[in-house]
Amino acid sequence: MTDSVAFPQDRTCPYQPAPGYQPLAEQRPLSPITLYDGRQAWAVTGYALTRQLLTDPRISSDRTNPQWPMVSAAAAVEFSDAQRKVIKLLTALVGVDGAPHRARRKLVQAGFTIRRIDALRPKIQEIVDRQLDEMIASGAPADLLRAYASPVPLMSLCALLGIPHEDQDFFEQKAYQILFGPNAGGAYDELMAYLVKLIEKRDQQPDPEESFLDDLLAARDAAGDVDYEEVLQALLIVLVTGHDTTSSSIALGAFTLLQHPDRLAELRADPSLLPAAVDELTRLVAVPDGLQRVAAEDIEVGDTTIRKGDGVFFLFSLINRDENAYDEPGSLDWHRPAFRDHLTYGFGPHQCVGQNLARAIMEIAFGTLIERLPGLRLAVPGEEIPVKPGDAFQGLVELPVAW
Numbered sequence: 001m002t003d004s005v006a007f008p009q010d011r012t013c014p015y016q017p018a019p020g021y022q023p024l025a026e027q028r029p030l031s032p033i034t035l036y037d038g039r040q041a042w043a044v045t046g047y048a049l050t051r052q053l054l055t056d057p058r059i060s061s062d063r064t065n066p067q068w069p070m071v072s073a074a075a076a077v078e079f080s081d082a083q084r085k086v087i088k089l090l091t092a093l094v095g096v097d098g099a100p101h102r103a104r105r106k107l108v109q110a111g112f113t114i115r116r117i118d119a120l121r122p123k124i125q126e127i128v129d130r131q132l133d134e135m136i137a138s139g140a141p142a143d144l145l146r147a148y149a150s151p152v153p154l155m156s157l158c159a160l161l162g163i164p165h166e167d168q169d170f171f172e173q174k175a176y177q178i179l180f181g182p183n184a185g186g187a188y189d190e191l192m193a194y195l196v197k198l199i200e201k202r203d204q205q206p207d208p209e210e211s212f213l214d215d216l217l218a219a220r221d222a223a224g225d226v227d228y229e230e231v232l233q234a235l236l237i238v239l240v241t242g243h244d245t246t247s248s249s250i251a252l253g254a255f256t257l258l259q260h261p262d263r264l265a266e267l268r269a270d271p272s273l274l275p276a277a278v279d280e281l282t283r284l285v286a287v288p289d290g291l292q293r294v295a296a297e298d299i300e301v302g303d304t305t306i307r308k309g310d311g312v313f314f315l316f317s318l319i320n321r322d323e324n325a326y327d328e329p330g331s332l333d334w335h336r337p338a339f340r341d342h343l344t345y346g347f348g349p350h351q352c353v354g355q356n357l358a359r360a361i362m363e364i365a366f367g368t369l370i371e372r373l374p375g376l377r378l379a380v381p382g383e384e385i386p387v388k389p390g391d392a393f394q395g396l397v398e399l400p401v402a403w
């Protein structure tokens with residue numbers, strides 16, 4: 001094996017892999033990496049190997065494993081008991097293996113039917129129109145991330161969950177505090193109390209405009225042994241996992257489009273290309289770029305052995321650019337025959353349950369943005385757009401635009 005490469009590293013171009021990952025691209029499909037604390041781990045960078053390993057039961061998502069690999073010092077800080085409780089609840093789906101995972105996933109999945117997502121489309125369109133109206137009224141330049149890419153998925157998720165419009169600020173504030181605030185425990189309790197009330201109201205007086213919540217309640221009744229707390233956790237999981245990923249994908253995708261004026265003109269002229277364009281952008285920008293796992297047993301890969309306890313990271317910016325899976329993988333081309341085959345939504349038992357909703361939100365968000373703002377452009381040179389420091393998830397700090 002060759003020299004170990006440091007992980008994670010910063011991107012310089014927002015939609016390209018970090019330049020320091022070039023040796024990993026040359027060594028596909030598996031290479032040693034060194035984490036922030038000097039610990040050795042593995043980077044998976046090949047498309048076929050990713051599909052193989054993400055369906056291998058020896059590759060574990062169990063975040064309670066003491067050998068779970070940490071991506072940064074910030075992720076490894078000592079949390080208070082209250083914060084630990086919240087983290088445990090928030091990872092109750094994505095951080096669990098086997099049968100307990102399948103049971104919980106069944107509950108969450110109940111709310112993501114095609115019917116539910118189709119019914120939500122007009123509401124997403126309203127949200128998108130309102131956010132654009134506000135942004136246009138405030139005048140250029142604007143930060144497209146704060147004015148559009150972030151609120152659109154958040155409000156769409158609130159609409160999915162049936163959170164009334166007037167409660168959305170409260171909801172956003174508490175969800176944010178849970179994730180990042182020192183008072184995570186208190187915010188969690190407040191949000192739980194709010195959700196209990198929402199569910200009680202629903203139980204007594206079903207809303208004619210039924211929501212995801214009603215699907216969840218029906219799944220709870222059918223399962224019999226699923227309790228309130230689990231329904232509430234499912235709601236929180238959906239909100240937390242769905243917001244940042246979709247928001248970053250819209251911001252990075254908009255930047256990518258603005259850097260490809262010919263492609264953008266093609267899309268504007270033919271909106272029927274939007275579904276393929278959304279997936280192609282999702283492939284190229286690869287917001288999750290270091291999905292974590294831990295090896296529960298020794299695993300042979302060719303003549304290399306991933307040892308029990310080793311950390312394993314899936315780098316989707318490189319996996320989605322594997323030349324064995326794509327022609328000209330670095331180019332933005334939505335005429336690829338199997339445009340949904342990228343792995344940005346993961347693969348195997350944990351593959352994103354919200355992907356069709358994410359697609360619907362992005363289709364409406366990109367479609368409306370380019371239709372209503374034909375003069376949309378970056379307000380500063382592309383090289384000056386600040387990217388977030390390298391992490392398991394990529395994103396922008398801000399996206400100044402004019403029109």
Ligand code: HEM
Pocket residue numbers: 061093094095105108157237238239241242243245246249282287288291344345346347349350351352353354355357358
């Ligand atoms: C472009 C946007 C999105 C991207 C790139 C994305 C990506 C992913 C990935 C890679 C996973 C797999 C995690 C793993 O294997 O450990 C995942 C899981 C998940 N995603 Fe998404 N996601 C997006 C949007 C959403 C949305 C909008 C929702 C909800 C409304 C959502 C809900 C979930 C949930 C609940 C899981 C956990 C599934 C499980 O562990 O069984 N995601 N997502």
